[in-house]
Amino acid sequence: MSHSHDLPQQEKLKPKPKAVIVGGSIAGVSCAHALIRAGFVVIEKSRKPPKGSPTGAGLSLDPLSQELIRSWTGRPELLRDITCPLAIDLNQAIDDEKTRKILARDDHFNHRAAHWATLHDHLFTALPPEIFLWGHLFLSFSVSNDKQSVKMKAQVLDTGETTKVCGDLLIAADGCLSLIRNHFLPNVKPRYSGYCAWRGVFDFSGSEDSETIKNVREAHPELGKCLYLDLAPGNHTVLYEIPNKRLNWIWYLNQPEPDLQGNSVTTKVSDDMIQKMYQDAEKIWHPALVQLMRETKEPFINAIYDCDPLEQIVWDNVVLIGDAAHPTTPHSSRSTNMSILDAAVLGWCLEKSGLKNLTAALEEYQSIRLPVASKQVLHARQVGRIKQGLVLPDCKPFNPNTATQEECKMLLQRGVPFFGQNPFLRSSDLLLAGKR
Incomplete structure (x- = not known):
């Protein structure tokens, strides 16, 4: 100017x-x-x-968004400090025995993970x-x-x-x-998608050596640079690390549209709902992820909408x-x-x-x-x-356990x-x- x-x-x-x-x-x-x-x-x-x-919630910034934010704030080095690399986009199927197989993987994803509030x-x-x-x-x-x-x-x-x-x-x-x-x-x-998302942010600062974190890292060895997506029939989860020793997880599950109150897409959750979520998760997901869910404070539900x-x-x-x-x-x-x-x-x-x-x-x-x-x-x-x-x-309908390579291409961002x-x-x- x-x-x-x-x-x-x-x-x-x-x-x-x-x-x-x-x-x-x-x-x-x-x-x-x-x-x-x-x-x-x-x-x-x-x-x-x-x-x-x-x-709060985690999010993924693409390279152009990163450039624009750096140009606006005038502090390009700070954006790096408040984000984590997401170099890999990894989609895996998980079967009844909790065994995983890779469906689609992108090693040049080049996004960065941030916490919304930060x-x-x-x-x-x-x-x-x-x-x-x-x-x-x-x-x-x-x-x-x-x-x-x-x-x-x-x-x-x-x-x-x-x-x-x-x-x-x-x-x-x-x-x-x-x-x-x-x-x-x-x-x-707004058009209800047919599913909601349980989500949470797990803060492991001060407990980096805990059994829970060791198990999560063993099950997800590329955590810290990878966007992990596990797919089971009618469900999928997302897991990735965000700065300040936090893990962001999401579990999407099909259900009827909830009765939302006020101008919000977040529903209130009771202790009974949370306990049922844990029990249902144990039937589908890897034990390390279920333990992470159990130890997350204040998990919440988002109803998922979009518009034509x-x-x-x-x-x-x-x-x-x-x-x-x-x-x-x-x-x-x-x-x-x-x-x-x-x-x-x-x-x-x-x-x-x-x-x-x-x-x-x-x-x-x-x-x-x-x-x-x-x-x-x-x-x-x-x-x-x-x-x-x-x-x-x-x-x-897509079934991750029987999907062909061609069908899996759509999974990658x-x-x-x-x-x-x-x-x-x-x-x-x-x-x-x-x-x-």
Whole structure:
């Protein structure tokens, strides 16, 4: 970006365009980074400051996301410190005798594993603190008659009073159950996948030499650089290491849609549910993994949803990004990576076109991201149905113990459309945005 002393006097006096972001998740804070670099003033509306969840979740960052985060924070060395390598993508079948066989393996996976809360904090602390409006609960919004501005109404939780925040652009980063998306697309409803996920993060700091960890490492000798996926008929598990001596595990199991309360896809679990989970796990999984599950504090259940791809993610000066734009199942490691790339592409389009051409910038963002995200959402859906042995339109349900080599190719994350590519836009353009 140009320095102010290079600008004509009238340019110096012009106020910066203002963007209002609703949602303080990784999509929201990524968007704040990208838009500040594009010359926008950013106001981020959040209910409360982020706080690391004791349960939280692990995630996998692809190489482009890693590059973008490094360019935003200005502390490239820190990202390496808060992530672990995921060099191997390994899918294995497990039979009734708990014997494993390799179904598909990729030794050039080149992702890195992070804990959600740690990555969020890394992005959040690199932003100017004054952009955040804490304790503001989103209520509604309206676009001006001339389509030049947008007004967001929020409730100040401390006082109960209503306040208005105005901007040139409203960015909906309010997640897979987005209220802003629902305003434009009231008939778009989340689609239940047919399965839920038990998940947990096991902290083994101070117990590195315990019997449990020794057994887990013996059963998973490449832990620390490998994404392990074990498949049994109608089930699969995921296990990988994340920084600060923690192991992230997930068990997907087919079941009817749970009765969810409120605006959340996480269900409350009782002690009885947890005990039953342990008992069921013993029938299917390797004893080392079952012991890890038993010793994990506060395991929880996520119901897995996605949406059919949207036909539109831009309306006037309102734009959807992240899970608001493309709720997806987690089987292709795309949710966080798509959110980060959405933010970067939006920032690039806005910097290129400027506020005068806001409509053109948002249309370009939509034309770049919509086809890619749509294909990735549908691919992740298909992979989830394959791994869970659910009905597929064009072939018989997948059975890991009888699968052919050809059938197993779909298991690898390398099969996701545009894996390792950035179609319609060169990665160098995104990384240079904001530096001109």
